[in-house]
Every structure is written in C-alpha cells, then in structure tokens.
Amino acid sequence: MKIEAWSAAAVRHSNLDPHWHYAGRDVPELPGLRLAFRSGQVVGEGYAPFLPHLDATPEALQSAGRSIAGALLGADLADLDGCLERLGPFARTRNAARSAAEMAMLDLAARSADISVAQLLGGTPRPLEVLRIIPVKPPDRMAEIAGSLVAKGYRALKLKATGKLEEDVARIAAVRAAAGPDVTLTVDANQAYDADGASRLETALRPYAIWSLEQPVSARDRSALARVRKTSKARIEADEGLFDREDLETLLAAVGADGISLKLARSGGLLASRDMALRAAGQNVYARLGTAFGGPLVTLATATLAGLCPVTGPAECAEFTHFDDQEHVWPLIRDGFLIAPEGSGFGQERVVPWTAPWNG
Structure with missing residues (x-):
C-alpha cells in the first residue's frame, strides 16, 4: 500500500x-x-x-x-x-x-x-506508570493539587524549581507533606541554577527523598552537570540540549548524568528517541519518557516507546489532560497507569472525521 x-x-x-x-x-x-x-x-x-x-x-x-x-x-x-x-x-x-x-x-x-505501532516495530504495548506535573504556584496550592492527584491514584509527581532556593524548597516540602512518603517526587529546574546552586538545592531537598533532579544547570555546560552529579544522592537527569545523537555522545563522554529525558519533537521522532535510549542504556544511563506536550496523539506515540526500548521511572504521559483537544478520545488512565489502547496504529480514537483538505 x-x-x-x-x-x-x-x-x-x-x-x-x-x-x-x-x-x-x-x-x-x-x-x-x-x-x-x-x-x-x-x-x-x-x-x-x-x-x-x-x-x-x-x-x-x-x-x-x-x-x-x-x-x-x-x-x-x-x-x-x-x-x-x-x-x-x-x-x-x-x-x-x-x-x-x-x-x-x-x-x-x-x-x-x-496491528499496533509497537507490534509493527517488534515491541509489545504495556501499561505505563504516569508522572503528573504540578505547575509553579504558591506552596499551599501546590500541596492541594498534590493531594488531589494522589487521591485519584497517581503515585508519581513532578515539581518545577525556579532558581530561588528557599522558595523552591518550600514548595517541594509542602508537596511532600501533602503527598506522603510513598509517592515518587521528581524535580525539574529547567537550567535555573549554576553548579554550586544546584548542589545546594539537591542537598536541601534530601529530607524530602526526591527520585531525581532534572537539568538543574545550563544544558550547554556538561561539565557543570557532571560536577553536580558527583556529590548528588538523587539521580541527575539531562533534558534540554539533547537534540541528536551528537548531543548524547557529548553528555555520555562527560559522564554528566544518570539518566536522560526522551521527547519526540526534540529528537525528530519515535525511532530516533528509541536509538538514543538504547545508546544510553549501553553506557548504564537510563532513559525516561519526558513531557508529551499536547493532546492524545503525542501521548500515545510517546508511550509506545515503553514497548520498544528500555525506559526507567514514571512517564510524563498525562499532559493531554490540560488541553482541550476535542477531536480525540482521551487515553485511559487507571490507578496512575496509562493503559495501552487495544486498537491498531497508536490506538487513538477520533470523535469526528479528519476534515482538513487532502493533497495528492
């Protein structure tokens, strides 16, 4: 065909x-x-x-x-x-x-x-633990959101750090108190700190048992990321700056991170992301499914990676819940897990037919 x-x-x-x-x-x-x-x-x-x-x-x-x-x-x-x-x-x-x-x-x-895309590429669809992102808000509001998400069955939450140490720690402390000790917490600083500040942040967060600290320093400074990793008790994860295989090789050579975040739009597709995950695994660096930003289509495509290559930790595959995509049925999340749909392709279902004009 x-x-x-x-x-x-x-x-x-x-x-x-x-x-x-x-x-x-x-x-x-x-x-x-x-x-x-x-x-x-x-x-x-x-x-x-x-x-x-x-x-x-x-x-x-x-x-x-x-x-x-x-x-x-x-x-x-x-x-x-x-x-x-x-x-x-x-x-x-x-x-x-x-x-x-x-x-x-x-x-x-x-x-x-x-068949499913996972089967087309030699894999098997599987349920996937979801990591829910809590946006930057006052500590009490973030704690309220965390409590609501935990009550819905989510067991993994991601928090943002802004570069203001005391405020960042206060927000994360409030969420840990609301979520309880058994919920996985990850923190993403989006390059907000320098190496010394990132190390101070990681040390200050140790009482709250975070699972990972994501991209705390500039993505351009692999040596700074490596310095933070040397003294960190939390996993240090690289995100921004991983556009291609060359970027990954530079990170691996610097021994700069314990893990990497995979994002389809940044790497150029599902297969490129799979190749990055396999290369990282060969160097004992884990790969995690980063934010699938948008509606159900990108969510299900990102989740497909879990059936094709080694991925570790909870996946950021619930951000479709923030956006008003009225053309597709939302994927099923049950007890904090994204359930792989049974349909063919990526399994997305349309509410209305495709209406944009065709070329060809």
Whole structure:
C-alpha cells in the first residue's frame, strides 16, 4: 500500500489551566501541527507542538511539516526504510515537524496491517506508570493539587524549581507533606541554577527523598552537570540540549548524568528517541519518557516507546489532560497507569472525521 494523499492542519489547544507556568513561562494555549496520511480509506495521524526552542514560529512548524509530508507522497508503506529516508535529515528547526510526519506514517502503516505501532516495530504495548506535573504556584496550592492527584491514584509527581532556593524548597516540602512518603517526587529546574546552586538545592531537598533532579544547570555546560552529579544522592537527569545523537555522545563522554529525558519533537521522532535510549542504556544511563506536550496523539506515540526500548521511572504521559483537544478520545488512565489502547496504529480514537483538505 502506498501513501496516496497527505493533509496538514494548524491547531491551537487552550490550556484548561490558563495560569499554567511551565519551563519558565506561562502556557495559556499551545499551538501545534497535525498531519495525516491516507492510503485507501485508512488514515494515519501525527502531531507536534510548537516549542520556541525548536521552531521560530508556529508558521515555521507548519511550513516544515507540509514540506516533509509532501516528500512522502507515493511512498510504499511496505518499505519502512524507504519511508524513513523520505522524512529527510534531522535538524533542530525541522525535528518537531519530522516527528509529526513519522508519527503519521507509522500510524498509517500499522493501521493498514491492523496491528499496533509497537507490534509493527517488534515491541509489545504495556501499561505505563504516569508522572503528573504540578505547575509553579504558591506552596499551599501546590500541596492541594498534590493531594488531589494522589487521591485519584497517581503515585508519581513532578515539581518545577525556579532558581530561588528557599522558595523552591518550600514548595517541594509542602508537596511532600501533602503527598506522603510513598509517592515518587521528581524535580525539574529547567537550567535555573549554576553548579554550586544546584548542589545546594539537591542537598536541601534530601529530607524530602526526591527520585531525581532534572537539568538543574545550563544544558550547554556538561561539565557543570557532571560536577553536580558527583556529590548528588538523587539521580541527575539531562533534558534540554539533547537534540541528536551528537548531543548524547557529548553528555555520555562527560559522564554528566544518570539518566536522560526522551521527547519526540526534540529528537525528530519515535525511532530516533528509541536509538538514543538504547545508546544510553549501553553506557548504564537510563532513559525516561519526558513531557508529551499536547493532546492524545503525542501521548500515545510517546508511550509506545515503553514497548520498544528500555525506559526507567514514571512517564510524563498525562499532559493531554490540560488541553482541550476535542477531536480525540482521551487515553485511559487507571490507578496512575496509562493503559495501552487495544486498537491498531497508536490506538487513538477520533470523535469526528479528519476534515482538513487532502493533497495528492
């Protein structure tokens, strides 16, 4: 079967919490790109959010997506390697669009064969423990959110650090008190500290038994990350700056982290993320599923990695609950675990048919 047509649509998901503060900025809404490929009556979909560190504008994301999608017109779905070659090279300014196109292509290929994408690629879908992110708010409000999430069955929470030591510790202490001793807590500083400050933060957080401290220093300074890791009792995780295999090799050479965070839009797709996870595992560095930012499409594609490569720790695969994607059915989360859907492709279900115009 061949790709007979492609379609692209710009989307904007409103944040159900308009005061959501994430990675140093407010995110009241999320622009993005939705791509689709069609073969006969079968449609495969992909999605990528607009992220300022990848694309200059949402329009640049749309343009790159249309260009990549057009290159796959006529591709033979039975020739997976040939389809992947048509996606073109990896580059920071095209990786998000590339990941959306790869997602749509894999979804279509698996749906055409009536199997899951995990099975198409030789893996097995499995339930996945979910890590819920609590945005930066006053300590009492964060504690209230934590208590609510734990009451719903979540056993892993992620908190943001802002670079203000006393305030960061106060928020994390409040959440630990509300969540109880058995809930996994991770902390993400989004590069807010220098090496000395990050070490002070990690030391101050030891009474609260955090599972990991993510990217506490500049992603450009691998040696600083390594210095923090040498004295840390918590796992030190690298996130920002891991755009490609070369970035990963630099991190591994610096012995800079215990683990890495995987993100499809940043690395250029599911298969590139899988390769990074396998390479890291070969150096005894774990890989964890980082934020699947957007609706159900990117959530389920990210979760698919758990059936394809070694991943460790809870996964950030519930952020679809913040956005008003009214075109897809939400994935099932039960007792804090994302349940792999039984359908073909990535398993996403549409509420309404695809309506954007087709090309080809």
